[in-house]
Amino acid sequence: MNIDNANALDPEVFALTTLEKTFRSDDTAWQFLQLNEEYNAAFEELTKEENDSDALESILACIKDSHSVNIACAQDTTCMERFGIAAWLSPKQKLLPELKNPADSWFFPLIRPVQEDSVATLKRQGRSPEKREHYPWLTAHETPFGYGNVFKFGPSLSVRPGMKKRAHESKFVFVAIDCTVPSHGQLRALEVLAQKHRQYWNDRICSTKQPTFFVEAIGWRDIFRVDKLEPDQWRTVGIDTLGPIKMQIAECRKRLLQVHRELDEAGEIKHWPERFLRTMPKVPPSGSRRQPPAPKSNRYLKALLLIAQSMRQDRNSKYGRPINLIAEDVGILRRDSTQRPQWMKVFHNGMEETHVRRARAVVNKLYAWLVHAQVSFAKDEEQPKQSSAAHS
Structure with a gap:
């Protein structure tokens, strides 16, 4: 806060707190989704249902400190399709609970690419994994939050202490990517998946600095069936898990x-x-005079969040919360203030036509865009966190 006198408004009213500066796209999206009326109503209705103990335990097992986490109807997975979130988390949970695996995501259902079914692919190609000597086919187990253990199909490639690695040969992981949304989140998931595969191969086969990647149509090499995915809107994407993963991801992007x-x-x-x-x-x-902008510490997404929080106070009103009250709530208008910078006046004037409409859109739908595009309050295009066992 930076106020020169008692009557002046804070010029850093939309500045991020120390905590908000650390938010990732998931954390930022949750700040808006928890204000979503449909989500709140659905959660409230599901609290009337009894939790399945096994389903609840499987969710809580992924959460670092699960004692104070309120999950409704753990066995109901419609939250994934309706809102893109892994479980029915209470909207009263101000912050997303930390997950045990830092590479996991509460919004994994939004960023999950379609993983290749290696066995099905081989069968469509008239081959059998059991007959492919020294070539196990890997598939990662999926949890609601991300990728778990890697399953191996076919003969394993043994590794013994002191055994020399084999010369490099490409070990690809293939996924189908939905191109109707920004691909950043799906590529983040692909990077995590590739690291899972790399952990298996790294002790057995040498890596390389040479990138090898594919971005091809659905149906290419019969990896994904055309009748299951819309060919114009999806792409088959593959990278060498023993190659430079980040470089290949960047080129695919x-x-x-x-x-x-x-x-x-x-x-x-x-x-x-x-x-x-x-x-x-x-x-x-203003005329021939240039007006100073808002201080750089202010963030537009933070402004939209504060507007959305204010709007929710009159959510049951037929006409909604008046614009001037919203402006007062967010800190750009005060009746006893005689000083107001021009940028606040301009922002206030644009609230009804632009900012309120955008705030409502982020709460209702575009919070998902933040996850798809990997945008947080402070950053764009995040790099995925790695689990402690991941190789670079």
Whole structure:
């Protein structure tokens, strides 16, 4: 807070707290989803149902400190499809509970790419994994939050103490990526999945610095069936798990971004914003005089969150909360204040037409975009956290 006198409004009213600066996209998205009326109503209704003890235990087992976590109807998985969240977490939970595996995500259902079914692929190709000597086919077990242990099909490639690694040979992991949404989140999940595979191969086969990756149509090499996925909207993506994973992910992102833009331009997908402003909107000049912008510490997403929180106070009102009351709630208007910077006046004037509408959109739907695009209050395009056992 930075206020020069008692009557002045705080110019850093939308600045991030120390905690908010550490938020990842999941944490940021939860701040909006917990205000979603449909989510709140659904959670309240499900609290009337009894929790299945086994289902609840499997969820709590993934949470670092689960004692104070309130999960409703653990056996009901409709939250994944309806809201993209792994479990029915109480909207009164101000912060997302920390997960035991730092590479996991509360919004894994949103960013989960379709994992290759290795056995099914081989059968479609007329081959059998049992006859592929020294080539186990790997598939990672999926939890509601991410990837668990890797299952091996076919003969294992043995490893003994002191045994020399084999020369490099590519070990690919293939997934299907949905290009109707920003691919950053799905590629984050692919990076985690690739690291899982790499952990198995790394003790057995030498790695390489040479990238080898594929971004191909659905149906390519018969890895994914065309009748299961929309060919125009999905792509088969594969990377060498013993190659430079981050470099390959970056190259795949470029190609998938182009596919996404082409679909958007063709009007074949619902419109997702190219990006959200992280800093506050610019202030137009007043006549020939340039107006100072809002301090750089202010963040636009934080402003939208405060607006959304204010709007919820009159959620049962037919007309909603008046704009001036919202402006007072968020700290850009005070009746006894004689001083108000121009950027606050401009922001206030644009609230009804722009900012309130955007705040409502993020609460109702676009919180998912934050996860898809890996955007948080402070950062864009996050790098995935690695589990302690992951190799670089």
